[in-house]
Amino acid sequence: MRKTLLLAALLTATPLAAQLPPPKPGDFPSPAEIVAKAPKADWHAIDRNDLLVMDLAPDAKGKPRRVVIQLLPPPFSQGWIGNIRKLAAAHWWDGLAVVRVQDNYVTQWGDPDGEDRAKARALPNGLVEVPQSDYVIDPIRELAKLAMKPTATAKEREMWRGYASMCSFDPAKVPKYPCPVTTGSDEHSGLTYSALEYHFGGWPFASNYTEEWPVHCYGMVGVGRDMPPNTGSGAELYTVIGHAPRQLDRNIALVGRIIEGMEHMSSLPRGHGELGFYDLAKGDERVPIVSVRLAAEVADLPAYEYLDTEKASFARYADARANRRDPFYIRPAGGVDVCNVPVPVRRVQ
């Protein structure tokens, strides 16, 4: 209870509504128009050090297929992300492949021989085992740590400013983009669930007040694992290519998202084996990975920026996604789920 009050106090620190001028009558731009007109100050640079570049083999017409992944910032999933940085630095994925494409679910890549001890490619030294508890964070503990840390970086403070400003428990205070509350119950455990969904720091999250976690929206990247929850190293990764499979939230680690080249993952031929794995005996062909590199090793990588989820343009954009009033639309929906508000990302202009 004390936790909830503390959180509520923090969350009301910067009411977002105050930033939003009311729309003029007839002034109902589309989400794309809002994004196109957002001032430069409402865009936020993506840290180049958080980028990972995967080059697939060229397509049938010889066109390059580059996929750019942005890794989650601290305090999320840092054990797996540390492993992924080591794997990329070791060029571990080079020559491996996309091994699975299951329609309306995931595209997965890694070592096709990963399950075969005799043939599996050896992992680099220094990878850590990460516990299940790291699928989520405790937002109160993290906020408290930050408050006590005089050396907190601007990036860290900013991440939490988002959390504090985006959601308010007083719906009257945030008319434009109330964090939707999802409720449910599990009659077997007797628990009732209630979760907030929102964006902050440029990412989609959900929270049940005592825990917070990134959510499985289209294009998010996660860590494949075996049955025990601590078995995912980060060597086997997947991205969501269909309707958000939210059942995976808190059951598997998310580490980032694809910010460019998503179409190279979503348009691959579907696999004909079990769970959409490519089955060579059924005529499937795996898609070769030429290389995966940290941005530091990629000479020709542009800079990227996202529409700052803590700025007025994003609030307007999210509101327009929830209530389309541009000319094609007749009836605004009155609401939108967090995964239907993809965070706009572009090359720096």
Next chain:
Amino acid sequence: MRKTLLLAALLTATPLAAQLPPPKPGDFPSPAEIVAKAPKADWHAIDRNDLLVMDLAPDAKGKPRRVVIQLLPPPFSQGWIGNIRKLAAAHWWDGLAVVRVQDNYVTQWGDPDGEDRAKARALPNGLVEVPQSDYVIDPIRELAKLAMKPTATAKEREMWRGYASMCSFDPAKVPKYPCPVTTGSDEHSGLTYSALEYHFGGWPFASNYTEEWPVHCYGMVGVGRDMPPNTGSGAELYTVIGHAPRQLDRNIALVGRIIEGMEHMSSLPRGHGELGFYDLAKGDERVPIVSVRLAAEVADLPAYEYLDTEKASFARYADARANRRDPFYIRPAGGVDVCNVPVPVRRVQ
């Protein structure tokens, strides 16, 4: 208010929970296992007369690409569906093409020259103009019509039995699959929205009590239109290939869904023109449609069946989608949105 009471009375007619034996401890099959073990009696034949078969040109390896579409039953969208039947009977789509593939949104097909009066293919005679009001139905009026109609077919009665049995306003009565309530508000109109989401008759629906409409889940098929809401004839169709774009609900007509061959639509190369339209000047190639036929003209079409959304197996399946407890999962989500409970469809076995 009277309407709401009447509806509530109808809705509680067949409490679903009574059909469900409680699971034994440890007995937590996956959704796929529940579907695999569903008794034959829990499957429901799909009417062959509701099927439409689209053959795209073979893929780069010469493999056939057949897409099977199931049309919505009455009373939904019948004006457009009548047009679509006429267009298919006239072989109108033969030699036309997939013209648009926008990542995480839609694949669209029709006449590439449809916007050019001089070059557009003439539409067959007898197509009707359908008003915006037909984007939704009035469930009370439809139930009343049915009750007054001694000649109602088994199919019609069954469709409405679903509506009456699936959702209950008393959450205690349907612990397994409470119809989720989505709420939202539109500060411009001053309206507050509240919608139920559920399945019945094998389809995903939403309702705000006075209106009911099919929803834009993955694989659903809708009618492209210009700005005025009555301009869609059914000649230009699209299917959802990403996260459910629920903003389109009640803004455009849905007419069916793809029940086989969805991967041929979702894995197509994305278009590089505006809104994902194929742009030949940018090197895109449209995907030719060889033919679109009503099932009556297709000799080698198998029979299909869906997991009856009014039977216990579907309730168990939906519950398992909302609360994964099979071995891979650690924490059940406690809820699921209607589009993350795809209705299982298979060839008749």
